Amino acid sequence: MGEMSLLIFSFALQSAIGIMVFLTLGLFLYENKVFKKAAFTAAGLSILGVLASLAHLGQPLAALNALLNIGSSWLSREVLLSGVFMGLAVLYALLVQFKAEGHGLRKAVGCAGSIVGLVDILAMGKLYSTTSVPVWQGLNTYVDFYATAIAVGALLFLALSYQELKEESKSIYGLAVLASVIIQAAVAISASFDLSIGGMAAQASAEILRGMAVVIFFKWLLILGGAAILLWFSLSKGQEGKTASPLGILSLSVLALIGGQLIGRYTFYVSMVVTSVGLT
Amino acid sequence: MTQLGFFFDMTACGGCKTCQIACSDKNDLKPGMLFRKVNGFEGGKFPKPWIYYLSTTCNHCERPKCVEGCPTQAMHKLENGIVAHDKDKCIGCRYCVWSCPYGVPQFNEETGRVGKCDMCRDLIEEGENPACVDSCTMRAIEWGDVEELKAKYGEDSVKDLPVLPDSSKTKPSVFIKAKAEASNREFILKED
Numbered sequence: 001m002g003e004m005s006l007l008i009f010s011f012a013l014q015s016a017i018g019i020m021v022f023l024t025l026g027l028f029l030y031e032n033k034v035f036k037k038a039a040f041t042a043a044g045l046s047i048l049g050v051l052a053s054l055a056h057l058g059q060p061l062a063a064l065n066a067l068l069n070i071g072s073s074w075l076s077r078e079v080l081l082s083g084v085f086m087g088l089a090v091l092y093a094l095l096v097q098f099k100a101e102g103h104g105l106r107k108a109v110g111c112a113g114s115i116v117g118l119v120d121i122l123a124m125g126k127l128y129s130t131t132s133v134p135v136w137q138g139l140n141t142y143v144d145f146y147a148t149a150i151a152v153g154a155l156l157f158l159a160l161s162y163q164e165l166k167e168e169s170k171s172i173y174g175l176a177v178l179a180s181v182i183i184q185a186a187v188a189i190s191a192s193f194d195l196s197i198g199g200m201a202a203q204a205s206a207e208i209l210r211g212m213a214v215v216i217f218f219k220w221l222l223i224l225g226g227a228a229i230l231l232w233f234s235l236s237k238g239q240e241g242k243t244a245s246p247l248g249i250l251s252l253s254v255l256a257l258i259g260g261q262l263i264g265r266y267t268f269y270v271s272m273v274v275t276s277v278g279l280t
Numbered sequence: 281m282t283q284l285g286f287f288f289d290m291t292a293c294g295g296c297k298t299c300q301i302a303c304s305d306k307n308d309l310k311p312g313m314l315f316r317k318v319n320g321f322e323g324g325k326f327p328k329p330w331i332y333y334l335s336t337t338c339n340h341c342e343r344p345k346c347v348e349g350c351p352t353q354a355m356h357k358l359e360n361g362i363v364a365h366d367k368d369k370c371i372g373c374r375y376c377v378w379s380c381p382y383g384v385p386q387f388n389e390e391t392g393r394v395g396k397c398d399m400c401r402d403l404i405e406e407g408e409n410p411a412c413v414d415s416c417t418m419r420a421i422e423w424g425d426v427e428e429l430k431a432k433y434g435e436d437s438v439k440d441l442p443v444l445p446d447s448s449k450t451k452p453s454v455f456i457k458a459k460a461e462a463s464n465r466e467f468i469l470k471e472d
């Protein structure tokens with residue numbers, strides 16, 4: 001698939017943004033924790049994403065030209081926001097590493113990173129939904145992007161900060177993930193109905209998605225299953241030792257949910273049809 | 281600001297593709313890339329089958345989505361309304377390929393940039409016609425200021441056909457004198 005680099009970019013950045021949001025919430029919820037692993041993962045994912053996006057370009061060395069049309073291009077705006085987000089994520093990680101005190105500064109950088117990141121996801125949604133690709137138009141694209149960020153972000157934050165959060169209640173993460181994937185599924189179902197009654201290009205996309213029905217079934221099975229496992233895990237408190245291994249269960253949830261979301265993002269790109277009667 | 285555009289007479293076109301070939305030749309295009317294309321659409325049943333041809337290229341839209349979305353301003357509108365492409369600015373992000381509802385910009389793997397019809401602006405500046413216009417043996421393609429084209433053909437031409445995207449999206453600078461069959465919603469894209 002030609003859009004593999006964009007798949008990596010959008011997924012890595014959205015995951016990093018989600019981690020940053022939950023990490024920042026964590027700074028306010030719990031005293032004096034820094035969430036080092038989560039911070040480095042967010043920084044690493046955002047660097048990976050930006051590098052992947054360069055690989056998509058025919059002229060990667062001229063990538064900075066992409067900032068020349070902030071005035072009207074959502075792609076320009078998204079490039080700018082993603083770059084700033086990456087900078088803030090890296091800055092946060094550096095603060096954790098080299099500045100043990102400075103909790104206030106970390107909070108400020110975390111807040112800035114979360115806000116820039118959340119606006120960046122809006123720009124990503126705009127950039128896809130304003131193209132001439134019917135399958136990308138509409139609410140579904142935004143909901144899918146935000147749900148990915150929240151679900152993957154919360155889950156990865158929890159898994160990476162497991163030691164630091166050992167004593168804390170984890171139910172909010174379980175509930176946040178489940179709520180976001182249920183909304184994601186509901187909006188996706190209504191979008192697929194709209195698609196099948198759309199124009200030629202929409203029909204062509206619907207046809208591709210129909211051909212992938214089994215794959216899409218597994219996507220939802222993994223996403224909803226992963227979220228359900230997490231909820232069960234996050235609600236069962238003080239049972240360590242009784243349940244198999246808490247980290248094992250958490251990893252299972254991470255694998256299922258991320259696997260499902262990656263399949264979903266793959267179908268997002270392969271179902272794209274611009275127009276049925278173009279020049280090629 | 282003026283706005284140049286194309287007129288296409290479907291009733292005269294026999295689908296010979298000379299315009300397509302002349303265009304590819306003028307723009308030195310490698311196989312796999314086209315800046316103008318002739319598509320055939322067929323339908324009906326014996327004893328009343330039908331076919332019509334549509335020669336399309338960039339419509340140098342009044343509200344070009346390619347220009348709006350291009351992050352580098354490589355796609356830009358000239359004073360005369362032509363939507364031109366600056367290859368030095370282009371980074372090959374292919375966003376214009378997704379933006380244009382007419383599937384016009386083409387990505388060239390070799391150069392890592394896109395390309396598309398510029399209405400043969402070099403020829404126009406020398407007072408000549410675009411290559412497609414001159415090559416058509418049926419005189420089915422014309423070019424000019426949209427106001428003049430409208431005065432001449434506005435009455436019996438359209439911008440919308442069932443095979444084309446909704447013209448309200450980009451306001452294409454094109455006038456198509458359509459055959460009656462072209463309003464048919466049931467059609468098959470003819471294979472080359």
Ligand code: SF4
Pocket residue numbers: 337338339340341344345346347363379380381382383384385396450452
């Ligand atoms: S036809 Fe497509 S490429 Fe040409 S000006 Fe309109 S939107 Fe741009």
Ligand code: SF4
Pocket residue numbers: 349350351352353354355365369370371372373374375376377385393394
């Ligand atoms: S491929 Fe080039 S012309 Fe097209 S949107 Fe990207 S930078 Fe602009």
